[in-house]
Amino acid sequence: MDYLRAFIVGGTICLIGQILMDKTNLTPARILVSFVTAGVILGAIGIYEPIVEYGKAGATVPLPGFGYSLAKGTIKEVEKYGLIGAFTGGIKATSAGIAAAIFFGYLMAIIFNPKAKS
Amino acid sequence: MEHTNEERLKKEFQDMVKKSAPSSNFLKDCLAAFVVGGFICVIGQFVMNFFIGLGIPKEDVGYYVATIMVFLGAFLTGLGVYDNIGKFAGAGSIVPITGFSNSIVAPAMEFKREGFVFGVGAKMFVIAGPVLVYGISSSVIVGIIYYIINLFK
Amino acid sequence: MGEKRVGEQTIAFKNPPSIISTAAIAGPKEGEGPLRDYYDVILQDDLFGEESWEKAESKMQKEAVRLALEKLKIDEKDIDYIFAGDLLNQLMASSLAARDYKIPFFGLYGACSTLTESMSLASMAVDGGYADYVIASTSSHFCSAERQFRFPLEHGNQRPPTSQWTVTGAGAAVISSKGNGPYITYVTTGRVVDFGIKDANNMGAAMAPAAADTILRHFKDTGRTNKDYDLIITGDLGKVGMELTLDILKKQGFDMSTNYSDCGVKVFDLTQQDVHSGGSGCGCSAIVFCGYLYKQIMEGNLNKILLISTGALLSPTSTMQGESIPGIAHAVAIERGV
Numbered sequence: 001m002d003y004l005r006a007f008i009v010g011g012t013i014c015l016i017g018q019i020l021m022d023k024t025n026l027t028p029a030r031i032l033v034s035f036v037t038a039g040v041i042l043g044a045i046g047i048y049e050p051i052v053e054y055g056k057a058g059a060t061v062p063l064p065g066f067g068y069s070l071a072k073g074t075i076k077e078v079e080k081y082g083l084i085g086a087f088t089g090g091i092k093a094t095s096a097g098i099a100a101a102i103f104f105g106y107l108m109a110i111i112f113n114p115k116a117k118s
Numbered sequence: 119m120e121h122t123n124e125e126r127l128k129k130e131f132q133d134m135v136k137k138s139a140p141s142s143n144f145l146k147d148c149l150a151a152f153v154v155g156g157f158i159c160v161i162g163q164f165v166m167n168f169f170i171g172l173g174i175p176k177e178d179v180g181y182y183v184a185t186i187m188v189f190l191g192a193f194l195t196g197l198g199v200y201d202n203i204g205k206f207a208g209a210g211s212i213v214p215i216t217g218f219s220n221s222i223v224a225p226a227m228e229f230k231r232e233g234f235v236f237g238v239g240a241k242m243f244v245i246a247g248p249v250l251v252y253g254i255s256s257s258v259i260v261g262i263i264y265y266i267i268n269l270f271k
Numbered sequence: 272m273g274e275k276r277v278g279e280q281t282i283a284f285k286n287p288p289s290i291i292s293t294a295a296i297a298g299p300k301e302g303e304g305p306l307r308d309y310y311d312v313i314l315q316d317d318l319f320g321e322e323s324w325e326k327a328e329s330k331m332q333k334e335a336v337r338l339a340l341e342k343l344k345i346d347e348k349d350i351d352y353i354f355a356g357d358l359l360n361q362l363m364a365s366s367l368a369a370r371d372y373k374i375p376f377f378g379l380y381g382a383c384s385t386l387t388e389s390m391s392l393a394s395m396a397v398d399g400g401y402a403d404y405v406i407a408s409t410s411s412h413f414c415s416a417e418r419q420f421r422f423p424l425e426h427g428n429q430r431p432p433t434s435q436w437t438v439t440g441a442g443a444a445v446i447s448s449k450g451n452g453p454y455i456t457y458v459t460t461g462r463v464v465d466f467g468i469k470d471a472n473n474m475g476a477a478m479a480p481a482a483a484d485t486i487l488r489h490f491k492d493t494g495r496t497n498k499d500y501d502l503i504i505t506g507d508l509g510k511v512g513m514e515l516t517l518d519i520l521k522k523q524g525f526d527m528s529t530n531y532s533d534c535g536v537k538v539f540d541l542t543q544q545d546v547h548s549g550g551s552g553c554g555c556s557a558i559v560f561c562g563y564l565y566k567q568i569m570e571g572n573l574n575k576i577l578l579i580s581t582g583a584l585l586s587p588t589s590t591m592q593g594e595s596i597p598g599i600a601h602a603v604a605i606e607r608g609v
Contacts, residue, residue: 002163002167003160003163003164006156006159006160006162006163007156007157007159007160008156009159010155010156010158010159010160010162010214011151011152011153011155011156011157011159011210012152013155013213014151014152014154014155014156014207014209014210014212014213014214015148015151015152015155015209016209017151017155017208017209017210017212017213018147018148018150018151018152018208018209018210019148020209021147021208021209021429022142022144022147022148022208025470028209028212028217028221028245028426028428029221029245029248029249031209031212031213032212032213032217032218032221032245032246032248032249033248033249033252035213036249036252036253036256037252037253037256039253040253040256040257040260041256041260043260044260044263044264055159056163056166057159057160057162057163057165057166057183058156058159058160058162058163060162060166060180060183061158061159061162061183061187061214061215061216062155062159062213062214062215063213063214063215063217063218063249065215066215066218066249066253067253067256067257069180070253070254070256070257071256071257071260073257074257074258074260074261074264075260075261075264077261078261078264078265078268079268082265083261083262083265085261085265086257086258086260086261086262086264086265087258087261089257089261090253090254090257090258090261091254093180094184094253095181096180096181096182096184096185097184097185097188097215097218098250100184100185100188100189100192100219101188101192101218101219101222101223101246102222102242104188104189104192104193104219104223105192105219105222105223105226105242106226106238106239106242107192108192108193108195108196108223108226108227109223109226109227109230109238109242110230111196112196112197112198112227113227113230114198114224114227114228114414114423114424114425115198115424115425116299116317116318116324116413116414116424117201117413117424127466128466128467131466131467131480131515131519132466132467132468134515134518135468135473135476135515138476138511138514138515138518139432139433139473139476139511140432140433140511140548141432142429142431142432147429195425195427196425198425200425200427201424201425201426201427201428202427203427204426204427204428204429205427205428205429205430207427208428208429211427212427212428217427220425220426220427221426223425224422224423224424224425224426224427225423225426227423227425228418228423228424228425229423231322231323245422245426
């Protein structure tokens with residue numbers, strides 16, 4: 001059941017991205033930026049939470065989920081530590097993803113060379 | 119007179135271009151994005167369930183999922199597979215966190231020939247940098263607003 | 272007014288220079304295309320034994336020049352000038368190649384119009400009496416262009432159907448006062464034309480108005496029409512740009528549907544090779560002309576052609592600053608006999 005929900009929720013979020021790409025000429029970079037920002041906003045006003053509860057990985061793996069984690073982490077830290085939490089919370093909550101991307105990015109660059117497309 | 123005539127010609131041509139441009143295969147693109155995007159999330163779900171099964175606390179399991187998914191995206195990019203998935207799936211492989219990973223690894227690999235500091239180190243963030251800038255900045259704003267609202271409660 | 276000028280933008284050569292030799296080097300994907308039998312060399316590998324795409328592109332250009340000279344049995348030191356260009360920042364491929372031959376060098380940037388730009392200037396130098404042997408050479412490389420103008424190669428993005436595929440290839444032509452053709456008889460230098468197209472994924476559309484403008488100007492200046500040529504061929508408009516050009520010319524009263532083509536459409540098999548609208552880049556018209564068309568003229572299958580290389584004069588900076596794409600097209604009339 002988890003899997004079916006993850007498939008449908010995750011697929012739908014990607015489908016929205018595809019519609020934006022085909023119909024509005026938004027470049028992939030702009031899609032990523034808007035999806036993360038949308039995730040932050042939807043997370044902050046409490047709309048993304050129920051989507052995560054329903055879709056689990058289907059909602060956390062796509063980039064709005066990254067934004068949702070940023071918002072959720074920030075709010076949690078503000079509650080705990082006050083204003084400084086606005087600066088510490090977001091990155092703490094997403095630290096694994098960011099550090100992994102930087103580290104593995106570097107590692108792959110050492111190991112592999114780009115290949116020409118055919 | 120000459121000027122308005124030229125403007126009219128340009129307008130006419132732009133309409134002509136709009137009409138002539140072959141449209142992408144919209145339904146196929148959407149289906150591919152839905153299926154591949156959904157499938158990547160199913161893998162994420164599998165990773166999540168696996169670590170929950172190992173007894174990792176629920177609030178920490180997200181770290182594991184993010185790390186593994188980022189690794190998968192990075193590795194497939196290194197092997198030269200992710201760009202082919204992307205060609206087929208479009209947003210289906212751009213929007214998941216594996217796509218974020220791809221957007222870091224691809225320039226890192228590409229600019230290796232310009233050195234490891236200003237090539238790999240600096241160019242890594244050409245696509246993903248803005249994502250972090252806007253994501254983190256907006257979350258800081260959210261935190262500040264949340265703090266101010268709490269002051270008045 | 273200069274005594275050799277006709278009309279507003281055209282030169283009619285008094286002593287038409289000959290194209291005495293050409294050479295074309297094509298990348299692996301181009302080597303699978305319909306014109307594969309006409310290239311001098313087909314690369315097995317996009318890196319061509321070098322460490323980077325840029326250096327590979329430079330080596331292709333150097334090899335094309337070397338091959339073109341080899342066919343003539345004349346020496347590098349007999350060459351008076353080389354006019355060369357490519358798509359890379361500061362003409363990296365041409366400059367690095369030129370470092371190795373000791374020939375006076377003019378570097379040109381005309382985006383993908385560089386082939387006919389360099390041929391035009393080379394012919395002027397020859398007919399003007401300033402040179403006896405001049406080389407015109409250009410190159411482009413899919414991988415080096417992609418990383419400079421678009422995305423890193425391994426980035427998983429989707430290309431829209433109007434997009435084009437930068438040709439990996441280099442071509443060189445030796446233009447001389449001594450020789451028996453094929454002759455360059457007319458040169459029509461294009462103006463920069465911009466009809467407000469901003470989509471960098473639809474360069475065919477951005478360049479089509481410039482191509483049409485130069486073709487019409489050529490007809491007007493010389494009094495010729497499309498019927499005077501066996502083939503009128505544009506550089507890299509692709510399928511989309513080619514159809515737009517045909518439309519514009521038809522509205523001006525020239526029905527060119529029977530003898531008009533585009534190098535970007537010829538160089539790939541559009542149905543099989545996943546290149547969307549067709550080929551592009553300096554190398555596109557370079558390998559199609561220096562490989563295919565030149566041999567067709569030599570064998571007598573074509574007698575009179577009008578070659579119009581087309582360029583989209585955009586830069587990554589101009590695109591990011593929201594500028595539309597300026598187009599340019601230069602026409603060169605090439606004839607078997609005068």
